[in-house]
Amino acid sequence: MKETREPTLYDLFEHTSLGNCRRMLAQGDIPSSEQLADVLAANAGDPLPQWFVDLLLNALRGQLKRRPGRPRRSQAMELASLGARAEYPAVHRWLVRRQSRLGLDGWSAVRNKHWWSGPPHERAAKIVIARWRLRISWRSFLNHFSSEK
Incomplete structure (x- = not known):
């Protein structure tokens, strides 16, 4: 049985964490190619969840569309x-x-x-x-x- 734990601040906000990537997607922010590469490099030794694999495939196929214009400022x-x-x-x-x-x-x-x-x-x-x-x-x-x- 898989043990679940509370997410840490790292999981929620570190730019290379899968949790942060998923949170960004839930907010409607599409990660850039550089962000996806950073997340993939940081999590290469672990099994990747299916939603992230699908996201990478869509990015490689050019099916991810960012909003036109400048990105929002923090x-x-x-x-x-x-x-x-x-x-x-x-x-x-x-x-x-x-x-x-x-x-x-x-x-x-x-x-x-x-x-x-x-x-x-x-x-x-x-x-x-x-x-x-x-x-x-x-x-x-x-x-x-x-x-x-």
């Missing part, structure tokens, strides 16, 4: 984006005041950083992007920021 990335948008005006004001009083040469510790270059609006965008660890260019950030005002 909630964590949405929150980080909101935080960066909220912080940008304060950082921009600080840089404008600093430019008029002291200039933007900067301290020796930050002078050579990639985000410490350009006019105040560009620097502010680069600073909040680096602080919130967003995967977006400073130009894209400013475009999104200006379109939401």
